[in-house]
Each structure stands twice: as structure tokens, then as C-alpha cells.
Amino acid sequence: MVVWLDYHTPVKGKGSELSDAIKDKTKKYNQGADAFQLYTWEVIAGSNQGNYARAGVGPTWADFDNSPVSSKELDYWMENVDPLIASSSGREYYVRRDAASHDVAKPGENTIGFNIDYVVGANRDHFWKFRRNIANALKESGEDLSLNVWASGGGGPQGHVRVSFNFRNLEHYGNFRQIMGRVSDTYDEIYGNNAWDTDIQLLRESLEMWGAQTELVRFLPELSSPPIALQE
Numbered sequence: 001m002v003v004w005l006d007y008h009t010p011v012k013g014k015g016s017e018l019s020d021a022i023k024d025k026t027k028k029y030n031q032g033a034d035a036f037q038l039y040t041w042e043v044i045a046g047s048n049q050g051n052y053a054r055a056g057v058g059p060t061w062a063d064f065d066n067s068p069v070s071s072k073e074l075d076y077w078m079e080n081v082d083p084l085i086a087s088s089s090g091r092e093y094y095v096r097r098d099a100a101s102h103d104v105a106k107p108g109e110n111t112i113g114f115n116i117d118y119v120v121g122a123n124r125d126h127f128w129k130f131r132r133n134i135a136n137a138l139k140e141s142g143e144d145l146s147l148n149v150w151a152s153g154g155g156g157p158q159g160h161v162r163v164s165f166n167f168r169n170l171e172h173y174g175n176f177r178q179i180m181g182r183v184s185d186t187y188d189e190i191y192g193n194n195a196w197d198t199d200i201q202l203l204r205e206s207l208e209m210w211g212a213q214t215e216l217v218r219f220l221p222e223l224s225s226p227p228i229a230l231q232e
Contacts, residue, residue: 001096001230002058002153007043007051007089015050018084022052022223025081029073030225036068040223041113046215053217057228061153092155094162100131100149101231102139103166108227110146110166111219112173119211120159126202131163133199137187143179144172148230157211173216 010018022040030038037057043049058064120127131149138147145165152160167173184196191199221227 002061002064002093003055003096003150004064004091004093004155005053005055006091007048007053008085009048009051009087011084011086014084018052018081019220019223021081021084022054025073025076026223026225029070029076035225036073037225037228039225039227040220041217042220044216044218046115047213048215052220052223057225090155092160093153094150095153096230097128097131097149097151097161098231100128100135101147102135103146103148103229103231104144105146105166105168107229108219108221110168112167112170113217113219114165114167114173114176115215115217116163116165117211117213117215118159118161118163119157119208120161121206121208123202123206124159125206126199127161127206130199130203133187133191133195134183137190138183140190141183141186143183145176145179145183159208160211 008018019042026038026040030036039055039057041053041055043051043053056068118127135147135149138145145167148164148166150162150164152158152162165176167176187196187199188194
């Protein structure tokens with residue numbers, strides 16, 4: 001699956017108005033089966049707190065060859081939504097790494113996302129080995145936790161990867177450390193004693209640490225197209 005993502009900062013004091021404008025635009029243009037699919041999150045913690053993250057779904061590269069947005073839709077955005085935006089980030093494309101992901105949620109079930117942004121250095125084999133192994137350990141553990149890994153396809157730092165853990169609500173997110181403790185036990189059962197500690201150290205050594213940062217986001221279904229499954 002291929003998506004693009006950008007962030008919008010509301011004009012000061014206009015956050016609610018921007019939310020309503022995005023809601024009205026999405027309801028008007030992005031609900032039908034053949035409409036371009038767009039999804040919106042509010043950033044609730046991190047350097048972009050208070051901004052809106054907006055993702056467009058291909059779902060393939062070929063789907064972006066021709067603009068999926070009609071001129072009427074674009075005109076509506078520029079007239080009704082854009083005046084409420086103080087600034088927008090550059091757009092970045094991402095490709096879901098299926099072998100490193102494991103999504104157990106029904107479409108729309110999860111509302112909270114914990115995103116970790118990494119910049120992978122020269123030892124990328126160590127990084128991807130751990131990411132594939134942890135997805136498998138998560139699956140085998142049976143834990144109620146979704147993991148989606150997205151590699152930058154353009155528009156971000158070279159080697160940029162976003163790791164997104166997804167939760168039903170903030171209470172569920174509050175159990176993240178305990179959940180990962182059980183996943184690490186399963187990891188060691190599969191890959192050998194102390195495999196988790198060894199592989200996570202190799203993971204850390206594979207990173208350009210200046211690129212690591214986190215954010216919490218809340219999914220806004222009323223500002224989004226109908227939810228879709230990320231994994232069959």
C-alpha cells in the first residue's frame with residue numbers, strides 16, 4: 001500500500017473551524033466507493049501537537065499517476081479550507097512494509113496511534129531483521145496490538161521509516177509497556193534466549209539517532225473516508 005502524508009497547522013484560534021471545514025469537504029467529496037480516500041488525525045503529543053495529519057491512499061503508485069483529486073474538489077479546498085491553514089508541511093510518500101507489519105484491528109477500531117520516526121543508517125539489514133522478527137513475535141504472542149511499518153518512498157530524509165503502533169484508546173495505549181514485555185518474552189521463545197536484547201542493540205546501532213522522534217495521534221473518523229483494512 002502506498003500513501004502520502006502531510007501536516008496542516010491551523011490559523012491561530014481557528015482549530016475548530018479548520019476541523020469543521022475538513023469535515024464538510026471530506027463528507028462532500030471523499031465518501032463514495034470511487035472517491036479518493038483521505039484520512040485525518042489530530043496530533044495530541046509531539047512537535048506537531050495541535051496540527052492535523054492528513055493521509056491520501058493510492059493504494060498503488062500507479063493510482064497517483066493521474067491526479068485523483070478533481071478540479072471541483074481542489075477548488076472547494078482552496079476556497080473553504082486553505083484560508084484556515086497557517087502552514088502545511090511538505091508531502092511525504094510512504095510504502096507499507098507488509099513483512100514488518102501485523103494489524104489485528106477491524107477497520108476504524110483503533111483511534112490512537114503512537115508513531116516512531118527513525119532514520120536508518122548503513123546497517124539497515126539489522127534494522128529490518130528486527131522489524132520482521134518483532135512482527136512475527138507479535139503475531140505469535142496473540143496480543144491485541146497492531147503494528148504498521150512505513151518506509152519513506154520520497155519527500156523525507158533518506159532512510160526514513162515510520163513505525164506505528166495502534167490502540168483502541170488511550171487506556172489501551174497505557175498498557176503498551178506491559179504488552180511489549182510479553183512480546184519480548186515471545187521473541188526470546190522463538191529466536192533464542194536473550195535474542196530480544198541482542199537484536200534490539202543491533203537495531204539501535206543501525207539508526208541515525210538524530211532522526212528518532214515520537215508522536216501521539218488521534219484518528220478523526222468524521223474527518224475521514226470510510227475506514228479500510230491495512231492487512232488482509
